[in-house]
Amino acid sequence: MASVVFPAIGTGNLGFPKDLVARIMLTEVQKYKPTNLREVTVIVHPSDKESVECFTSVFRQGIQGPITKGAHRHVMPKMNISSKSAQTSEVIGKVSSPSLGVHTMQLGQVTLEVSSGDITKEKTDAIVNSSNQTFSLKAGVSKAILDAAGVQVVQECSQIGQGGAKPAGVADAMVDAVVDFVKKKKPVHVKFVKCLIFQTNMVADFHQSMVRRSGEKVEEDKGLLTKIKDTVHHLLWGESSESSKNEEFVMVGEEVEPVVFQLCGETPKDLSEGRDMVNSLILREHVTIPIHDPAIAHFTREDVETLNAMQRELTVSVRLEKKGQDSVITLEGLTRDVQIADSHIRDMIRKVERNEIRRSEAFLISSIVSWQYQENGHSPKTFDMLTNYELEQAFRKRQSTVRIKINNDEYEANLARNEATRRGIRIELNRVDLQASAAAQSPLPSHWKDMKGQAVVLVKLTAGSKEYAEVEKEFRRTNLNSKIIEIERVQNSALWKNYMIKKEELEDKNKHKNNEKRLFHGTGPDKTDQINNHGFNRSFAGMHGAMYGNGSYFAVDPHYSAQGYSAPDAKGHKRMYLVRVLVGDFTQGKRGLPVPPARSSNRADLYNSVTDNTRNPTMFVIFNDVQAYPEYLITFQ
Incomplete structure (x- = not known):
């Protein structure tokens, strides 16, 4: 007790x-x-x-x-x-890394450690993990824990969620929970808390969250x-x-003395009029304003803290509801203060809109140009998306210098000399034109026919050939019984090379090669020339619905593309592409997304695509045209 x-x-x-x-x-x-x-x-x-x-x-x-x-x-x-x-004047200690991939931080008498490994092999008093609502999740870490725990624990759980949350959000929530526990509960017996991460790429999110909280006072304000x-x-x-x-x-007094109006009048009518006048004055000085704007859905943790500070400083209540396109902030309070808060919030919305436009432009430029830096003869490293954007903007505006950050240190980049300097330290910069370098990349597929200098060639497959049978198998994998009229291989050398560059980039960034899927895209007879020559165009997003973002849509099930989006021509022939799509690391989509959401506290680090359901996807949406290659055009009836 x-x-x-x-x-x-x-x-x-x-x-x-x-x-x-x-x-x-x-x-x-x-x-x-x-x-x-x-x-x-x-x-x-x-x-x-x-x-x-x-x-x-x-x-x-x-x-x-x-x-x-x-x-x-x-x-x-x-x-x-x-x-x-x-x-006490104790503070949360700095984050240290005693060994590779292990990060520790001292919070009063409690040590917080984050590392990767097998949680079922840990010696500890308790293991904490997310599960589903019935504590019966048999997937990922939950499955490993239940298998290691044995039948008794499984039975106990059945008598008593996988969340799909973003890694950065999970990291913030878990580290914040440990910090708040130490601050508020002043633990006596708990000395050590360890977060064991199975997916090694998530350790970086936990490390950033720990760094964010380091240096705070252990004692609450x-x-x-x-x-x-x-x-x-x-x-x-x-x-x-x-x-x-x-x-x-x-001695604390919790009662607040109310303001009391004592009305005196000659008749009940006079009193009634006086009461109505007072109520009118009160209502005139009290107002409720809803602010609707899709940009509110992109408010960050810092923006929310700004709203909290505004609520404390002004006589106003601020209620934030993030609901995608229908996000709203409701202000309530004294008219003067509500108007001031309204002005501040609209400034915040404009700032968010500018940032989202900037991120969208940066995302597009990242597929065209890559700025890199090289330290002390080591291998070149690619700048993050926003720094890449700042360098390219300065390059196009013919600026001689621009301030950038490398490894969290500020440098002055001299674009004329292609170098960044800081206190005598010099780092070499390099601008890579991805489109220009595409021609020098990997050769075209060996099974392609000689294109004889042409930019685009359609090759009709022979029925009964191995390649034809492979495509037909994909087409019929969900028992689609439509008659195939013909299958054509789309040979577009420029599109292919750009696609392969992007594939290599994702493999390097995501640290795995499970980035590609073969998906389907139904279209009308008037769109095939455009797709064969230029690929898929996200600017057409929304023409047939954009529930999960303003990008190009691809279906897992050919039935979906055949029935919903393959418009017939005069002969009743329909068309569908079997497409190579770089879905990479994906997350849940939502209406109005101009680019994928950020996957960590670094807002320049975006997911590669979005989907309708992260656990059982039926479609994927990409926002970069080079992430899809229209490999085969299937004509059917």
Whole structure:
């Protein structure tokens, strides 16, 4: 038991002397030697003024400084009886990495460690993991834990979710929970908390979250009630070398005196008119304004903290509802303050819109140009998407220099000399034109026919050939019984080379090669020439629905493309592409997305695509045209 609450025992119907009760209770608390008990609270009924005075007199002995009196309700504070003073100046330690892939941080007496490994092999008192609503999830880490735990644990779980959340959000939530636990609960027995990450690429998200919280005070910022608690701790247990010597014992008043209008009039009608006038004045000074804007859905953690600060500084209530395109902020309060808050929030919305436009432009430029830096003869490294955008914008505007960051240090990039400098350190810069370098990349597929210098060639496959049978198998994998008229291989050398460059880039960025899927795209007879020559164009997004983002859509099931989007020609012939699509690392899509969402706290680090259902996708959406290659055109009926 960590806390206990007492009333002023026996001072009511039993009629015990109130000053005696106060002295006895204080004496017994002082004599008690706690093991786990952390807080003792004494509540004095606000109507019992004599008891309030007696307890005040007894509890104030030894207090230096004045007593601040509140209103009629007096609440005796919680008494922190920990042997260690709450008035510590400990801070959350810096993040250290004692070995590769292992990050630790000290939070008071608790050590937080994040590393990758097999959680079922850990020696610990408890394992915490997400599951589904019935605690029966048999996938990923949950399956491994249940298999290792055995039948008994599985049965217990059945008697009692996979979330699909973003790794960065999970990392922030878990690290924040540990920090808040240490700050608020002041743990006695817990000494070590370890987050074991099976997917090694997620360790970076946890590391960034730990760095964000490092340097904070372990002790919470002291509000009024906390100061009361520390004061009574001093009264009960004496002065500590770590505690403040200027604490005040404060009696807290929780009642707020209302404003009362007393109306006098000659007739009831006069009183009614007076009351209506007062109500009208009150309503005139109180207003509710909803602000609807899709950009609100992109508000960051910092934006939300700004809203909280605005709510504290102004006489206004701010309610934020993130609902995609229908996101809304509702302001309520005094007219003047609501108008000020409204102006500030609209400035925030415009800033978010500018940032989203910038991210969208940066995303497109990243497929055309890649800026790289090379340190001390090491292999070239590619800049993040936003830095790449800033460098390219400066290059196109013929700026001689621009400020950028490399490894979180600020450098001045000289585009004329292709170098970045900082305090005598020089780093070489290089601009790679991806489109120009495409021709020098990997050769065309060996089974393609000689294109004889042509940009695009359609090759009709022979029925019964191995290649024909492979495409037909994909077409009929969900029992699509339509008659195939012909299958053509689309040979477009420029599109193919750009696609292969992007594929290599994703393999390097995502640290795996499971980035490609073969999907289907139905279209009308008037669109095939455009697709054969130029590929898929995301600017057509929305023509047939854009529920999951403003990109190009591809279906897992050929039935979906055949029935919904393959428009017939005059002969009744329909057309569908079997497409190579670089879905890469994907997440849940939503209406109005101009680019994929960020997959970490670094907003320049985006997912590669989105889907309708992360656990069982039926379609994928890409926002970069080079991420899809129309490999085969199937004509059917």
